[in-house]
Amino acid sequence: MATTLTREQHLELYYFMRLNREVEEQMVRLFRQNKIVGGLYPSLGQEAISVGTAYALGPGDWIAPMIRNIGALLVRGFKPRDVMTQHMARYTSPTFGKDGTSHFGDLKSRHVISPISMLGDLIPVMTGIAMAGRYLGQKIVTMTWIGDGGTSTGMFHEGLNFAAVQKAPFVLIVENNQWAYSTPVEKQSALRDLADRAKAYGVKSAVVDGNDVLAVERTTREAASYARAGNGPVLIEAKTMRMLGHAQHDAAEYVPKAMLESWKKRDPLDRFEKVLTEKKLWDAKTKKEIDERIAREIRADVEFAENSPFPPPESAEEGVYCEGCHAIEADWQRPKEEVMPPRSSVKAEWPLKSYAANGARPPAVKQAASKAKPGKKTARAAVRVRAKAGR
């Protein structure tokens, strides 16, 4: 299926991918100037996934980006200054210096959940939001990302199974960049396609070229509409390559040079620029305008970040508990009476679809000796069965 995106949407995808890349390159410069307090986790070569997936959802949908999904944060309206002040631990950052990197979010307006360093945790959390959204009558989808390495965690499996049995409107992007720090994917899983992990849980899945932003966007949009319609979660494996080390300090000498060379030819930005040119969706002037806009925005935000103060030390004591500083409000999109007695009342008995698991037919009761031909084979089998029973 071809993309249905307009010219403006194509250009917007380019803007976010380029912005994603330029913000990270700017942060490398800041890192070298010792202005980044902690780590810097690059997404070079993976911008099509962050941007394409986030772009496919609506503003009412909830996302939880992971460490390499700065592009998704930008799509959701966060500014380069948010990302920079976070990394630089300034008081003006979205977390006031309490947490770093892309560990921030916005519950109320952008519906972005902050990631956590423990991989897989976001899967049950986003499942819970999806369940709550359904309960509240919202037609939302929730989405998070996980790397190839993260699919080895227990939380991935508990969470995906949970989402499946709840038929949660949830999309999981497995961003297979082939490396979990220094460990190749073949040491994480014996599967050829990590998408196959979904089969074990009865979850629909797809594999997509993670360096093709249009394919990523389209596949995610289809998955979201499938999940939104109440069919259950979808797992998308986006195949890509981590083009730098795990973090800025890691020179990634363990990655074969030829592997990097081969993936360099598939750079998602180069490829998308070619598409835009071939489809005649832009010209050199348009590109220049977008690139200059990005440069301006980054310059202004670097200046903002560098001139921002560090948090006052004593603010370390603040904010452990919510003492009424935040209101807990659910966005009800259905009449509350529907979930209150007497309308909510039911008979406490399982309305099972069948008397075997999930509609499967119960195993047939074997009629002993009716079909079996007499012979050595049957006799041996009978002996085996008895031996087993005797243990």
Next chain:
Amino acid sequence: MAETTYLEAIRQAMFEEMDRDPAVVLIGEDVGVYGGAFKTSEGLLARFGWERVVDTPISESAIVGAAIGMSYAGLRPIAEMQFIDFIACAFEMITNFAAKSHYRWGAPVPMVLRGPSGGGVHGGPFHSANPEMYFVHTPGLKVVCPATPRDAKGLLKSAIRDNNPVLFFEHKFLYRRIKEEIPADDFTVPIGKAAVRREGRDLTIVSYAAMLHTSLEAAANLAREGIEAEVIDLRTLLPLDRETILASVRKTNKLLVVHEDTRTGGIAGEIAAIVMEHAFEDLDGPVRRVTSLDTPVPYAPGLEEYFLPNAAKVAAAARELARY
């Protein structure tokens, strides 16, 4: 006013809160059709339906994770651990995800995590845990351990209405063993406030949950010998009501802490340190503690009895302390 068991009080709190606020939902293993392993949620599914009473796979991490997600969406979920021992399976979600959420990015988690804890019912090493101190050591959580039916109901209501993750440790030994007349109105008991359960002048006994009753039994016996113990029920371990403890110690000048949790790293050590820091001059004797042994909870009745504190052990420690 009717006589209500500790278990029924918990059930009533959930019923009334779910009736009051459609944002309150219950999620856990066998909580729906079956009504919970201890029947704590019996009747909830019939009244509130499949959307509000959710039976889950055996996945404690996913239960807590989903409850966190529901909290972010503005609900007030109650997540049940079938036995509190299984909270260890969800440790990561509670300590790293829920507890740090508000501090690090300003996202409150108004979730209650409740379940049956405690020994004395021959549950053995995996059905008798008192895991409170793992979580008292975790900033961002609240830890509640009620000892009476009235408190169980009033504190659970407060926990559900709280904007923070509250761990609500019910003591299963008390479920059907204690009864109390509790008010019929919509009352709450504040989190973070201890109660003086018996007044006395000779020493202070600080305790909570099932050990409150053991301490009161010991205090009654001590009174016959002329030793008047003041008995404090902590009710909440985090945040700890330091003022009530310190005020009592300043009056009696002696402190004995009694808990069913194991000795090393139990709340007694923390309370002793607080008293040293703030009331050292008021002490007329060493701070003493009566606790379970530093072992897993053993299964055989004789072993478990030996492991647990009892009224005789509490009274013996109190007598010794009273002599100073």
